[in-house]
Amino acid sequence: MMVNSCLLCGVGGQGTVLASKLIAFAAMEKGKRIRTAETIGMAQRGGCVVSHVRIGDEIFSPMIPLKGADILIAFEPAEAVRCLPYLKDGGTVVVNQKAVRPVTASLADSGYDGKEMIAHLKGLPIRLIVVDGDAICQKCGSPRVLNVALLAAAAKSGALAMTAEELKYAIQKRLPEKFHQINFAAIEAVEIETERNPIV
Amino acid sequence: MKQFLMGNEAIALGACHAGVRLVAGYPGTPSTEILESVAKQKDPDIYVEWSVNEKAALEVAAGAAYSGARTMVTMKQVGLNVASDPLMSLAYVGVKGGMVVVVADDPGPISSQTEQDTRTFASYSKLPVFDPSSPEEAYQMIQDAFTLSEEEGTPVLFRPTTRVCHSCADIEVLDQKPAFPAPEGFMRDTARFVIFPKASYQNHLRIEKRNPLIGKRFSSYRYNTLTGKGKKALVTGGISTAYAKEALLGYDGEFLHLCVATPFPFPEELGRKLLNEVDEVLVLEELDPVLEKALIFLCGKYHFDVAIHGKLDGFVPAAGENSVEILKNAMYEFFDDFPRPSRPEAVLEDLPVRPPVLCAGCPHRASFYAVKQAMKGRKAVFCGDIGCYTLGNAMPLDMVDTCLCMGADVTIAQGIRRVDPDTTCFSFIGDSTFFASGITGVVNAVYNQSDIILIVLDNSTTAMTGHQPHPGTGQTMMGTISEKISIEKILTAIGVTSVQTVDPLNYKAAVKAVADAAKEKGVRAILFRSPCIAVVKPEKPVVIDREKCVGCKKCIRDLGCPALMMNDNKASVEESLCTGCGLCSQICPTSAISKEGK
Ligand code: SF4
Numbered sequence: 001m002m003v004n005s006c007l008l009c010g011v012g013g014q015g016t017v018l019a020s021k022l023i024a025f026a027a028m029e030k031g032k033r034i035r036t037a038e039t040i041g042m043a044q045r046g047g048c049v050v051s052h053v054r055i056g057d058e059i060f061s062p063m064i065p066l067k068g069a070d071i072l073i074a075f076e077p078a079e080a081v082r083c084l085p086y087l088k089d090g091g092t093v094v095v096n097q098k099a100v101r102p103v104t105a106s107l108a109d110s111g112y113d114g115k116e117m118i119a120h121l122k123g124l125p126i127r128l129i130v131v132d133g134d135a136i137c138q139k140c141g142s143p144r145v146l147n148v149a150l151l152a153a154a155a156k157s158g159a160l161a162m163t164a165e166e167l168k169y170a171i172q173k174r175l176p177e178k179f180h181q182i183n184f185a186a187i188e189a190v191e192i193e194t195e196r197n198p199i200v
Numbered sequence: 201m202k203q204f205l206m207g208n209e210a211i212a213l214g215a216c217h218a219g220v221r222l223v224a225g226y227p228g229t230p231s232t233e234i235l236e237s238v239a240k241q242k243d244p245d246i247y248v249e250w251s252v253n254e255k256a257a258l259e260v261a262a263g264a265a266y267s268g269a270r271t272m273v274t275m276k277q278v279g280l281n282v283a284s285d286p287l288m289s290l291a292y293v294g295v296k297g298g299m300v301v302v303v304a305d306d307p308g309p310i311s312s313q314t315e316q317d318t319r320t321f322a323s324y325s326k327l328p329v330f331d332p333s334s335p336e337e338a339y340q341m342i343q344d345a346f347t348l349s350e351e352e353g354t355p356v357l358f359r360p361t362t363r364v365c366h367s368c369a370d371i372e373v374l375d376q377k378p379a380f381p382a383p384e385g386f387m388r389d390t391a392r393f394v395i396f397p398k399a400s401y402q403n404h405l406r407i408e409k410r411n412p413l414i415g416k417r418f419s420s421y422r423y424n425t426l427t428g429k430g431k432k433a434l435v436t437g438g439i440s441t442a443y444a445k446e447a448l449l450g451y452d453g454e455f456l457h458l459c460v461a462t463p464f465p466f467p468e469e470l471g472r473k474l475l476n477e478v479d480e481v482l483v484l485e486e487l488d489p490v491l492e493k494a495l496i497f498l499c500g501k502y503h504f505d506v507a508i509h510g511k512l513d514g515f516v517p518a519a520g521e522n523s524v525e526i527l528k529n530a531m532y533e534f535f536d537d538f539p540r541p542s543r544p545e546a547v548l549e550d551l552p553v554r555p556p557v558l559c560a561g562c563p564h565r566a567s568f569y570a571v572k573q574a575m576k577g578r579k580a581v582f583c584g585d586i587g588c589y590t591l592g593n594a595m596p597l598d599m600v601d602t603c604l605c606m607g608a609d610v611t612i613a614q615g616i617r618r619v620d621p622d623t624t625c626f627s628f629i630g631d632s633t634f635f636a637s638g639i640t641g642v643v644n645a646v647y648n649q650s651d652i653i654l655i656v657l658d659n660s661t662t663a664m665t666g667h668q669p670h671p672g673t674g675q676t677m678m679g680t681i682s683e684k685i686s687i688e689k690i691l692t693a694i695g696v697t698s699v700q701t702v703d704p705l706n707y708k709a710a711v712k713a714v715a716d717a718a719k720e721k722g723v724r725a726i727l728f729r730s731p732c733i734a735v736v737k738p739e740k741p742v743v744i745d746r747e748k749c750v751g752c753k754k755c756i757r758d759l760g761c762p763a764l765m766m767n768d769n770k771a772s773v774e775e776s777l778c779t780g781c782g783l784c785s786q787i788c789p790t791s792a793i794s795k796e797g798k
Pocket residue numbers: 560561562741742759761762763764773777778779780781782783784785
């Protein structure tokens with residue numbers, strides 16, 4: 001089997017680790033071999049965090065080699081751009097459009113708001129899926145569903161080794177029951193959105 | 201049975217399956233989850249504790265190992281410095297029950313002060329060391345480490361690195377732990393358990409004789425493997441073995457590959473077998489050139505005319521983490537026919553930088569800010585320490601002038617004050633660090649009549665590493681409640697005459713406390729007590745009145761709270777981050793910020 005590699009990136013505290021655990025769980029259920037690597041430590045305090053998820057038979061390194069990721073799931077626009085070297089040529093990028101402005105940017109008045117990052121991504125020869133994570137979180141009433149919303153969009157794209165159904169199952173098995181409904185709502189919101197704006 | 205485990209969980213489970221009875225440690229990235237995962241097993245046969253520091257952990261475990269129990273100690277690499285006093289002696293005395301000291305190294309370093317290499321410490325302390333290359337190897341090797349320890353009667357080091365600790369894999373594990381006999385208890389044997397110069401001389405002789413035999417044993421150890429054929433060879437260890445295998449996918453050139461899972465005592469026979477066949481070797485490892493030097497040593501000892509490449513001749517970088525790419529580049533240089541690695545395209549240049557910062561609502565921000573304001577325009581030095589509060593160094597707080605090692609804030613401040621008598625010297629220490637190694641520094645200050653202001657940042661947890669209990673929290677790792685140890689009472693008992701306890705989120709009171717302390721002489725202490733935001737429920741976010749806000753940016757420029765930013769020339773609050781700590785509302789000159797409903 002080919003290796004499917006997914007890089008999740010974002011800012012410490014955004015919930016990338018849980019997202020990678022859900023993908024891993026789905027792969028385990030299918031009897032696949034899997035390796036992941038997480039950022040744990042100082043960077044979790046608002047720094048850049050990445051989770052590497054690799055599924056397939058012949059995997060040795062838990063870290064995805066450069067130009068090795070089939071899909072990049074970015075919780076923040078600048079982090080998507082930062083992690084582009086990991087993406088395979090013509091790979092898929094799922095990106096949350098809302099910027100997390102670092103303190104350094106607020107102090108320096110840089111005016112960073114993520115728009116220039118999205119514009120940059122749009123100019124690249126990649127498959128780009130921009131997700132309005134904020135809108136979905138507001139609709140579902142919790143900022144905590146961002147990770148599942150992004151996973152749902154990634155699952156829809158077909159580039160991730162997990163379908164929306166498998167994602168639902170993973171949520172059922174891995175998350176406390178009280179979080180099931182809001183996360184299912186997030187998946188549904190993404191589905192409605194992709195029906196309106198089909199992923200190409 | 202297959203389980204999806206993080207390297208640290210695999211080590212924990214392996215230890216449980218090897219019949220460990222006592223596990224003690226001190227939290228530190230990347231080692232922390234090992235002990236926590238053992239505790240999660242809730243095995244009634246296993247006692248688990250977060251000790252007050254690594255030295256205490258090692259000594260507790262030594263006592264249990266003297267009594268025949270299998271024990272494990274966990275720490276990060278710099279923790280080994282703290283534990284090295286008992287460990288150096290224990291290497292001579294030895295153990296009865298198997299004892300594995302797990303020391304997680306942190307190449308990069310990603311979350312540490314140093315890039316020290318526990319393999320080097322192994323040869324210095326003359327203790328065998330295991331170096332797993334993956335979580336599944338770690339699960340198996342920790343069990344082998346217990347066996348070796350018990351058979352040889354010596355503590356054994358086990359050294360995973362960050363990428364082994366924090367990577368996960370699907371691992372085949374035992375369905376349940378095998379049965380182990382109960383330990384026999386402590387048997388008096390003074391010749392053995394009382395360390396004495398004469399006995400140490402004998403023990404030294406014994407160890408020097410033993411280690412080459414262990415090296416021999418390691419030459420046939422299942423995770424030290426020699427494969428392939430050819431005139432060139434790769435030698436790899438730890439996670440670099442995994443990176444090398446990844447880098448070599450699709451390459452079909454001829455070469456030998458020696459994977460070393462036990463760097464010390466070096467498996468000499470295996471090494472000689474390799475050197476006999478090849479002309480050139482490339483060594484791929486992280487941190488110190490341990491394997492590289494072992495091979496160079498063998499070349500000299502047995503007169504092999506083989507070129508050894510690695511860190512020492514600049515073939516691979518001398519410091520930092522390895523990666524598949526770094527290894528590919530080295531292989532491209534080394535092999536005649538290795539494909540040229542592709543260069544990744546450059547990323548956009550002006551990406552926002554994102555250094556880690558104190559969380560929104562973190563009480564440490566309030567404490568640092570209060571001290572900063574109280575000391576404005578006066579000569580002061582701020583000595584910091586290890587923990588979340590090291591992040592007080594970031595702009596705009598910029599309140600950490602020194603940071604060395606656990607507990608050093610208290611003592612460095614004393615030294616600076618001796619040379620710089622007209623400076624007010626502050627030391628900032630967290631509650632967990634205070635218990636771990638701050639108390640002796642305070643005793644030193646009082647006894648030697650120093651003149652410092654000790655700021656204890658008491659957030660009632662060990663926040664940086666993920667909220668472990670400590671003596672001040674009133675909880676133990678076994679889930680029992682114990683009497684909280686009062687920092688105020690300790691300070692008073694030591695003889696600190698001025699001890700104030702203040703809520704740092706009460707801005708005026710906090711500044712006053714510092715100003716008052718600054719007027720006095722001697723050792724003064726202020727306890728800034730407010731819980732870490734991660735252990736209490738947040739309050740409602742503050743609201744900013746856009747009419748009142750004049751856009752002066754004082755709140756942003758002074759505090760650097762990640763929840764505050766400018767939008768259309770007015771301050772705004774990111775509600776998902778704001779904890780409603782209220783600090784910004786107390787410093788806004790136009791009172792534009794308020795807590796909801798107030
Ligand atoms: S109240 Fe102010 S300082 Fe406190 S977390 Fe909210 S925005 Fe930050």
